[in-house]
Amino acid sequence: MMLLKLIRERVDEAAVVKTVVENYMARFANNEITVFKNWTIENTYLYLAKGRKTTFLSATGSLSVDQVEKAISRLMSLPEDPLYVPVGGPKPSDYSEPPEDFEKIPDLVKKAIDAAEGVERNAGVIHLTYTKAWYEDTTGREGSYSVNRVYMTVRSFLGELSATGAIAGRRLSEIRAEAVGRENSQILSLARGLPHIRVESGVVDLVLSPLVLGHLIGQVVQMWANGLEILSGSSRYSKEDLGKEAASPLLTVVEKTYDPSVYGYVPFDFEGITPRLVEVYKRGILGGFIHNRRTANAFGTESTGHALYGWARPAAGHIDIAPGDGPRELDALFLDLKNGFYIHNNWYTRYQNVKTGQFSTVGRDIALQIKNGKPAAVVKYIRIADTLENVVKNVAELSKEARQIYWWDMPVPSTAPYAVLRNIGVTT
Template sequence: IDSKYPVYGIVNLIKREVSLVTSKGFNGTDVRSTVDGYFRAFNGEFSGQWSFASTTYSDKLVREAVETASDFASITNKVGVDDGRYDVVLSPMVMGNLFGYLADMASGLSIVMGESIFYDVKPGTKVASEKLTLLDTPKQDRPTSVGFDWEGTFTRDKAIIEGGVFKTPLLNNEVAELLGMESTGNAGWVYPRAWNLEVKEGKVEMEDLLAGNAILFNNNWYTRFQNYVEGQFSTVGRDAVVVYREGKPVGVSPRLRIADSLKNLLRNLEELSRERYLVKWWDAPTPTLTPYALFKGVKLTRA
């Protein structure tokens, strides 16, 4: 791999065959292939990262991941950022991480257990900016897609949030019965889960999200929730957190943390990019096709 900086990472090539036989007469087999990976580039104390996912291998995907990681590592000027609220752009990797947690909260079991921002939310309730549509897409040609869930219910694509409105929790048969609903084909081994996630694109270029003064979080880790019902969480930026002033990158801010709530993020989503990327790595284990996203008034603190 050609790179101007040292690069470390991994590429996973997986063939998965799932066979299920149930006592109710279901007998099915589902065979899929998956490719995913990520790369980190190091430029002294500065770094960048990018990930990718697909159902077929492509040199182009690998090359673009390395190039993007290297581009972020090339930004070397350090910029201090005080505690406060800022316009923040989240990259697809950060969206994959945080919206993976959001999808977990849409699991019917999380709702029943009171570990979800949706615990008292009925389908049809507005929970987010009208610009947000979040889908579970097991019928698309994407990693971890599957034709049936682990109870033998056929899967289907569905909106979790559509136009800012909560549409449905993710359900297996048992939790569906508790909630007086029907299974959505999302039974996992223990609890209902999303298969693949998709965030609908916006109407602007990624550069337009950064046209003013904003802070771009390209990657994150150590996401921890202090209150699941309110969605109160913190997560630390890494690889890199880039400060933009008047649309120009002026440097990176090390050890900067988002300390806000999922509820606030959902309400304060301002715009999404046209460009979308399918990402998957160990801190975003559910494959997610998502754009860059601009959020207004996000609380940041020093980590």
């Protein structure tokens, strides 16, 4: 890239990443598409090193000469970087796939709406992206890739009740829009005519949808299994915890950004490193952490290829929660739960203490009280209020099937099943 030629004589090391993301989005409300648009976002990211001093900068579009000059001047006055590691590694592998046909998007919207039988109206979004990225550094390593990603959310309404379903994949043909519509219809039909109650604070048993389970386990991976958070002392875990029992023996969680079939896949990260499989939990045993080259060097290990959004902090791109032996059908899971609550979606996750994982998250849309294995009431204003450690340790059952899911309030795209959790705190 021309940018490296301009600065090669001014610094010891440099790396440039350029991304171009083509976005195609359809929004719909009241069963009609209200917005169908496309836009492109270009970004340039630059890493600079002089001795053991480092700095990073980024810009929408291209970096100007003035921005680069200021960054180099700032670099000279910075202290040494305690996580400095020389630029290097295997050559990034090139990968290219053609863009998806965005004109098929309206067909998926129609399928979802048609499948949501018995509801009054539907709203939602389908968002397709085609990402192209280029990497080059001063050691001569360079590579490029192009990948598709798509997710869909549908929110269905019946009176004052609502239910949100989501699905994600790499291609439009993988989006089973009708399944999302049917799921919303099923949940709303279960709630139709039930009395409305408020939850009392206490410890209860729960069934969590894939959306909720994926959200919470994503929080665990991003914060507790993250090399930088461990080094800074913000994580519940340390290197000494590897190989120890840390979760339910039913829980196996794998970071799968390396997998070409998942939403979030990339052939290489911001350091030009190919992501690799990380078993965060293997049947409840803490198995690994996500790293970039900087944190891996501090741990005395190799990068897992998770410098996904910049050089400073590792990040997860897709987590896979292995399914279990539980039933596929929601009514059968309610029978296994017996008494407790079903939470269909959540948002506004907040922390009282990140290190201990003390959190609360608000139930969004439908939540159901389950009595003797059957829905008994619609619950208003329910909030899970507990610790992440209790979440991962108290998994009592996982459904046989898992699916790829993502929506804008999830921390990490996920493949997740339904889950039964025992003895979890809730409040209003």
